[in-house]
Amino acid sequence: MKLLIIEDNEDLLQNIRTYLKREGYICEFARDYREAFDKVMSYTYDVVLIDIMIPGGSGLQVLRELKSVNPQTGTIIISAKNALDDKVEGLELGADDYITKPFQLPELHARIKAVNRRNQRDGREIINVNEIAINTDTMEVTVNGTGVDLTPKEYDLILYFASNKNHVLSKQTIAEHLWGDYVDHLTNLDFVYQHIKNLRKKLEKAGAQNYIESVYGIGYKFKVNNRA
C-alpha cells in the first residue's frame, strides 16, 4: 500500500513512518503545502494523511485539490483542533476519517486499513488471518468457514488485532480504541481482559488457534507468524 503523509512536524512524521513501515507500507511524505500539492497532483496513493495546519497553506485545500483529481483516494485528516467546524468541513470535503492529536499509532493504523478497505472494494473487504476470515462488509467472522457469533465490541476487538498484527497493544490502547474517551471514567481496565477472554474462548471453540498472546504486565499481542 502506498501512503502519503502530509505533516510538517519532523518528529511526528518519523513516528508515523517508523510504525507504518514495519507494516510494509510505502510511505512518502510532504512537509508543506507546495510539496503536498505537487505530490498529490503527480502521483496516486491509496491513502493520504493530511495535517490541517501546514506551512504555506491549509491541509483542507490539499484535500480539495486531491478530491478533484483523484476522488477515490482514501483520506484521513490529522488535526490538533478538536474543533467541530474543522471536522465537519473536512468530512464534507470528502475526507474519509478524522483523527485528533494526540492519537495512538495502532489507532491510526487501524483507521488507515479501514479507509483503504472501504475505498478498494475489490473483494478486499475480507481480511484473512490464516483460518480466520473477517468480513468487514457484513461484519461477520468465520473460522474455517463456520460463523462465530461475536458481540459488536468483540468484532471491533478482533478487527483491531488483525489490523495491528504482531504489535504489543496495551490495555489502555485497546480500551481507548473500543470506548474512546469514555475510558477516562473507568478506574480499572479489567473489563478489557473480560472481553479478550470471551473473544479467545469463542475463537477457540470455533477451531481457531490462540493468536492472542498475553504480554505480562503490558497487554496483548496478536501473534501471527506468516503474514496473510
Add this chain to the structure above:
Amino acid sequence: MKLINKFILIYLVVTVIVLGIAGYISFFVIKGELDNELKWRFMDRIDRVTYLLDEGKNFKSKKLKGSGDRNLIIQQLPQKVAPETVIKDTMVWHDRLQQMEPNLKVSAYRTVEDTSYFISTYGALVETDDITEAVVQILLWILGLQVIGAIGVGFIVSGRLFKPFRETLARIKRFNIQDKEPILARETNVEEFNDLNRFVEEMTRKAVKDYKNLKEFAENASHELQTPLSITKGKLELLTETDLTPEQYQYVEASQRSIKKLSRLSESLALLTKIENHEFTNKDEVNVTNLIRESTQAFEEFIKLNGLQVETDLEEDVFLQIHPVLADIMWTNLFQNAIKHNIEDGRIRIRLTKDSLEISNTGKPLDMDTDLLFKRFKKADHGVDSIGLGLSIIEQIVDQNNYAISYDYEDGWHTINVKFHPESV
C-alpha cells in the same frame, strides 16, 4: 433616580434654603423700613405742631379731640425744658380689638416763644405677623415659579442636551465583543461628551483587540500543545515495540497516562476559553429528552462495568434553546461526573422536566466547601484521575444560558440541579 431628577431636586433644595434666608432678611428689611416710615411721619407731625404753635395756633385738648386726633398730646410746661426727642416702642390697649397692640411713641420737648411744650404722639406699628405673612406669600409664589421653571428646563436639558449621552449609552448597551466592532466616537458640541465618546471608542478598540488575541491564543495553545504531545505519545508507542521488561513497560504506561491527561487538560481549557469567549452563541432547538436518552444508551456498557444502576424519569420532548454542542457538553459532563464520583454498586437518578434537570448519584460526602465546587481545579475526590474542570465548564454553560445550578448533599446522595427558567420559578 435619573440624573436630571437628582439635579432638579438639589436645585429645589438649594432654592428653598436660599428663599428661607432671603425671607428672614426681607422680614427685617421691610419691618425696619415700615418702622422708620412711621417714625418719620411722627417726627414730621411734631415738627408741624411746633410750627403751628410757632404761628400762634392754640391747641386746646378739647379742640384736639374734636379734630379726631386722639393720639396727639400737647401739654404746656410750667418751666423751660431743653428740646429733646424720645422714640420708644410701647404696648397700648386697643379698645376695639380688646388686646395690647405694639405701638410706636414719639415724645418731644419743644420751646416756642419761651414756652416749653411736651408733644407726644403714638400709633400702631404694622404687626410682625402681617409682614411674615406677606413675605411668606411672596416667597411661595417665587418657589412655585422656580419649580415650574426647573422642571421645564429639566425636560429640555434631558431631552436635548443629554441626547448624545443617551445615544452613547445605547450604543454601549448594544456593544457585543463578538462582533469585533468598536464603538466609533461621534462628534458632539459638548466637550465632556466628546471626551466620553473618545474614551469609549478607545476602550472598546482595546477590548476587541484583547478579545482577538485571547481567542487566537486559546486556539493556538491547544494546537501547539497537541503536536508535541502526539510526538511523545508516538515515541512511547514505538518504545513499547522494542524489548521492554514489564517494569520498564509500566513506566511507559504511566507516561502515556500523563500525556493523555495533559492532552485532555489543554482541550478542556481551550473549550472553557471558547465558552467564555462566547463562541457558542448560536442557539438551536435541542431535544434534551432525546439527548439524555441517547447518551445513557451510549454509556450503558460503562454503567454496567462500573456496577451502577441508572433510574430515569424523563418528561417527553423537553426542548431548550441552546447551542447543540453546549447542550451535549453540559449533559455529558454532568453524567460523567455522576459515574466518576460514584461508589461501588451505586445508583444514579436522572429527572428531567420542562423547567429543570436533576441528576443525583450516590457517593461519599465531600470533604470541601461546596461553594468551591464549581471553581477550576477544585477536586473533592482526590483519588479519581480527573482534571477538575468538568464542573467549571458546566457552570460556564449554565451562566451563558441564564440557567441556575445548585448542589446538594443529603443521605449519601449528591444532587446537582439545573433550572432552565430560574427567573420564573
